[in-house]
Amino acid sequence: MSERDESLDKRIASYVGAPLGPVRRARWAVNESMIGHWADAMEDRNPVYTDSDLAAQSVYGGIIAPPTMLQAWTMPGLQPRVQDLEVEIKAFLAEHGYRGVVATNCEQEYFAPLRPGDHVTAEGLVEDISAEKKTALGPARFLTTLYRYRTDDGTLAATHRFRILCYRPTAKTS
Structure with a gap:
């Protein structure tokens, strides 16, 4: 492994476990x-x-509330989005050639129903950035984020795990 690869892996490892940004509180109650x-x-x-x-x-x-509304409560709407760590990570990976991005999967787990009057907060973190994988799209890394949704009293209502594939596009030869 080259020094550049070790430096890249070290920087990537430093992101894992870090918060994506401040806890977001919904503008309106359920x-x-x-x-x-x-x-x-x-x-x-x-x-x-x-x-x-x-x-x-x-x-x-x-x-x-329907459980599938989970994200709707904390989305910023037309408010300017605060740049979060996920944007920084994607930019960092793009600088290192991982310019392609494909969403791969989303997992939600529900623990308590949201009821009218509940005020929801979302707290996100970088759960994992994989080692480089060989894929049909080119060398790639999976970026996994995890959000925890809670009501104001601290009740964990749900988790939302989102995974994307950041890849180095391979040159196609004819």
């Missing part, structure tokens, strides 16, 4: 209007999302 819009857009007719009477009789005891 609310029935947004839940209703989401359910309509997704054509999800589950009554625990929109029917107060039926939801009250469910195991949840009232309206809950």
Whole structure:
């Protein structure tokens, strides 16, 4: 392994475990209007999302947000996005030839339902950056981020793991 490769690996290792940025708190609390819009857009007719009477009789005891709305609560909308560490890492990898980016997978795990009135925070960190792999796209590294979503009382509602492949495009010969 060359000194350059060792230096690159050392810098990459320094990112693992680091926070992606400050904890983001949703601008608005979980609310029935947004839940209703989401359910309509997704054509999800589950009554625990929109029917107060039926939801009250469910195991949840009232309206809950669809778990798949998880990210919607903390997205910045049209607000300028604060540059986070993920942007810095992608730029660093691009400087070292890993200019191509492909999203590979997303995993969400749900622990507690979000209810109207809950205020959600998202805290992200760099979970892993893999060693270089040989792929059909070219030499590559997987960048995995992990977000934890909590309510204001500290309850862990869900986790969201997102993985992208940053690769060095290979020259195609004809």
